[in-house]
Amino acid sequence: MNVIGVDLGGTKILARSIDVTTSKAKKRVKSPTPKDGPESVLDEIAAVVAEADADNACSLVGVGVPGLLDRDGVVSQCPNIDGWDNDVNVKAGLEARLDRTVVVSNDVNCGAVAEHRFGAGSGAADMLAVFVGTGVGGGIIINNELREGARGIAGEIGHITVTRGGRRCACGGYGHLESYAGRAGIEAEARRRAAGGEPNMLVDLAHTGRIKSRHLEQALLAADPVTTELVAEAVEALAIGIGNVATALDLQRVVLGGGVVDKLGQPFVDRIGESPAFGGFGSKTCELRLAERLDDAGALGAAIIASER
Amino acid sequence: MNVIGVDLGGTKILARSIDVTTSKAKKRVKSPTPKDGPESVLDEIAAVVAEADADNACSLVGVGVPGLLDRDGVVSQCPNIDGWDNDVNVKAGLEARLDRTVVVSNDVNCGAVAEHRFGAGSGAADMLAVFVGTGVGGGIIINNELREGARGIAGEIGHITVTRGGRRCACGGYGHLESYAGRAGIEAEARRRAAGGEPNMLVDLAHTGRIKSRHLEQALLAADPVTTELVAEAVEALAIGIGNVATALDLQRVVLGGGVVDKLGQPFVDRIGESPAFGGFGSKTCELRLAERLDDAGALGAAIIASER
Numbered sequence: 001m002n003v004i005g006v007d008l009g010g011t012k013i014l015a016r017s018i019d020v021t022t023s024k025a026k027k028r029v030k031s032p033t034p035k036d037g038p039e040s041v042l043d044e045i046a047a048v049v050a051e052a053d054a055d056n057a058c059s060l061v062g063v064g065v066p067g068l069l070d071r072d073g074v075v076s077q078c079p080n081i082d083g084w085d086n087d088v089n090v091k092a093g094l095e096a097r098l099d100r101t102v103v104v105s106n107d108v109n110c111g112a113v114a115e116h117r118f119g120a121g122s123g124a125a126d127m128l129a130v131f132v133g134t135g136v137g138g139g140i141i142i143n144n145e146l147r148e149g150a151r152g153i154a155g156e157i158g159h160i161t162v163t164r165g166g167r168r169c170a171c172g173g174y175g176h177l178e179s180y181a182g183r184a185g186i187e188a189e190a191r192r193r194a195a196g197g198e199p200n201m202l203v204d205l206a207h208t209g210r211i212k213s214r215h216l217e218q219a220l221l222a223a224d225p226v227t228t229e230l231v232a233e234a235v236e237a238l239a240i241g242i243g244n245v246a247t248a249l250d251l252q253r254v255v256l257g258g259g260v261v262d263k264l265g266q267p268f269v270d271r272i273g274e275s276p277a278f279g280g281f282g283s284k285t286c287e288l289r290l291a292e293r294l295d296d297a298g299a300l301g302a303a304i305i306a307s308e309r
Numbered sequence: 310m311n312v313i314g315v316d317l318g319g320t321k322i323l324a325r326s327i328d329v330t331t332s333k334a335k336k337r338v339k340s341p342t343p344k345d346g347p348e349s350v351l352d353e354i355a356a357v358v359a360e361a362d363a364d365n366a367c368s369l370v371g372v373g374v375p376g377l378l379d380r381d382g383v384v385s386q387c388p389n390i391d392g393w394d395n396d397v398n399v400k401a402g403l404e405a406r407l408d409r410t411v412v413v414s415n416d417v418n419c420g421a422v423a424e425h426r427f428g429a430g431s432g433a434a435d436m437l438a439v440f441v442g443t444g445v446g447g448g449i450i451i452n453n454e455l456r457e458g459a460r461g462i463a464g465e466i467g468h469i470t471v472t473r474g475g476r477r478c479a480c481g482g483y484g485h486l487e488s489y490a491g492r493a494g495i496e497a498e499a500r501r502r503a504a505g506g507e508p509n510m511l512v513d514l515a516h517t518g519r520i521k522s523r524h525l526e527q528a529l530l531a532a533d534p535v536t537t538e539l540v541a542e543a544v545e546a547l548a549i550g551i552g553n554v555a556t557a558l559d560l561q562r563v564v565l566g567g568g569v570v571d572k573l574g575q576p577f578v579d580r581i582g583e584s585p586a587f588g589g590f591g592s593k594t595c596e597l598r599l600a601e602r603l604d605d606a607g608a609l610g611a612a613i614i615a616s617e618r
Contacts, residue, residue: 126459140557142451149559150435151594160553161588164472164545173588236473244469245557248449250458279470279482285460 003307004053004100006045006063007107007298009033010080013044014295015052018303023118025296026052037083038075042090046097061102062306064110064298065090071152073104103306108155110301111293112139113146115255117304119292124253128245129291130157130238131258133213135170136178142249146305158182162240180237183260186230187211193226200226213263220264234260235268239275246286247279257291266290312616313362313409315354315372316416316607318342319389322353323604324361327612332427334605335361346392347384351399355406370411371615373419373607374399380461382413412615417464419610420602421448422455424564426613428601433562437554438600439466439547440567442522444479445487451558455614467491471549489546492569495539496520502535509535522572529573543569544577548584555595556588566600575599 001021007014013033018025029052034040049061067078073091078084094102112121112129121127127141136158140147147154158178159171166175167185179185190202190211201224205215219227242254256269272278273288293300310330316323322342327334338361343349358370376387382400387393403411421430421438430436436450445467449456456463467487468480475484476494488494499511499520510533514524528536551563565578581587582597602609 142456147451147558150561151559154557154559156556156559159588160556161471161549161586162473164475164549164586166473240470240473244553247465247469248463248554248557249456250460250463250465252459277470277473279468
């Protein structure tokens with residue numbers, strides 16, 4: 001069965017026709033994400049879908065969006081896309097533009113499903129996927145099905161507490177995983193350290209720009225003391241957070257991906273698994289694996305979710 | 310459908326015939342738990358079952374045991390029952406003694422299922438049950454089904470980490486929920502405080518015996534400073550631990566029970582829900598409720614699980 005999978009990102013929109021039973025995909029169509037609000041974004045998605053399915057072979061479109069959405073396809077928050085200030089019914093808006101059925105999902109859930117069916121989660125009935133980038137997102141598969149949750153926001157592992165009264169998180173909470181392991185949390189701490197008299201290579205490399213995953217890699221390889229310490233805290237926070245979910249659910253498989261994990265690679269994943277903080281009962285036989293589907297996971301997962309809805 | 314439900318506890322064995330579609334039960338049969346090892350325990354369970362089903366009306370028996378077990382009914386650890394030093398096949402042992410089919414489950418999971426079907430979890434498709442007594446146990450219901458997990462030990466919320474590098478847990482881990490909220494963890498800390506020059510009412514009330522839930526209640530009502538502090542830490546630890554699971558799974562309902570919760574009651578549950586530590590995304594619309602099934606939950610849940618296996 002061929003489905004058009006769309007991955008809506010902050011900088012680009014990807015679309016391709018995908019056979020969801022084999023994951024084989026046709027040529028990828030790519031376009032920059034418009035900066036002038038959601039209506040333009042929907043126009044552009046419709047354009048890339050039309051190009052990716054020029055022969056009108058697919059009646060179904062799955063779209064992964066980087067935001068909070070409800071089951072009807074209304075996206076309420078999309079912080080990485082300029083001008084997305086209000087609720088937008090992405091499903092209705094796209095179905096009006098395309099003569100096709102549209103299923104809208106959260107992009108992190110798309111990544112989790114793609115890894116589960118055709119990646120590092122293959123063969124595991126239950127799985128947690130953790131994506132470490134600017135923030136930390138996650139998706140949970142239970143009995144081979146994506147866990148959506150009471151309000152459709154299950155898997156928000158970035159906002160579980162890993163240390164009592166710890167760092168303040170962007171969401172207002174304290175000690176959340178994301179504030180230790182997400183790139184934005186690491187950057188905030190690195191800049192605080194620099195301002196407080198602890199100069200460090202992360203701030204030096206990024207200057208006034210954002211600290212990127214490659215800066216983390218570079219400063220870690222150079223054994224920069226502050227970076228080494230902040231990455232050790234990220235490892236411990238991930239070990240606690242992942243261990244907690246693995247313990248509560250008695251999971252057998254955890255897949256790690258996202259920009260930070262892609263850059264720091266297998267040694268980073270190994271450190272998490274070997275951390276004494278990766279404790280609890282559930283975690284002892286839980287296997288940690290590096291994600292296998294990289295750029296294509298979003299579109300693939302969106303297509304799979306659409307085909308199963 | 311009538312099923313014999315058995316609740317094997319450290320001090321007593323309870324059995325009764327229960328209609329699992331209504332939860333109506335016949336007279337409870339009760340006997341002290343033998344202290345001379347598992348074979349005597351199995352003999353005694355067989356005796357109470359025979360008495361509870363004197364007219365041989367039930368062909369199915371559900372047994373809840375306070376230990377770790379596999380899906381075949383082999384109980385490997387049962388720390389509260391004297392002389393249980395090795396693996397015991399409870400299912401096979403009881404089926405050899407009784408001409409009935411026996412289904413063995415973990416007692417905490419039995420309590421969770423009883424609350425979900427006929428207690429404070431009614432109407433919720435998803436639910437976490439947390440039982441706070443000597444330790445902290447839990448059970449998870451997802452899509453109206455008990456989550457068992459890869460090895461059958463899902464729901465061990467007592468061993469999730471609530472504070473990085475915190476108190477050492479009986480299991481060897483650090484900062485686990487159980488070491489802050491379980492009665493044994495609170496007692497260990499109260500005795501450490503007393504030995505370190507902070508006399509407190511908990512130790513005074515218990516003398517050389519165990520600190521009981523009623524001692525906690527009494528010292529808290531008397532505003533004993535150390536007790537007040539330790540209970541505040543228990544509240545915060547429960548808020549973090551429950552909030553983490555509620556966030557990861559996007560749960561709608563949490564039911565709290567067990568000796569400590571029974572004694573400290575609704576105000577204790579309210580404090581957990583109102584704690585700023587009960588943060589994260591999932592917890593904001595998650596309702597905390599006091600367990601409704603008290604002494605009968607174990608036998609009822611064991612009977613329900615048996616009927617659905």
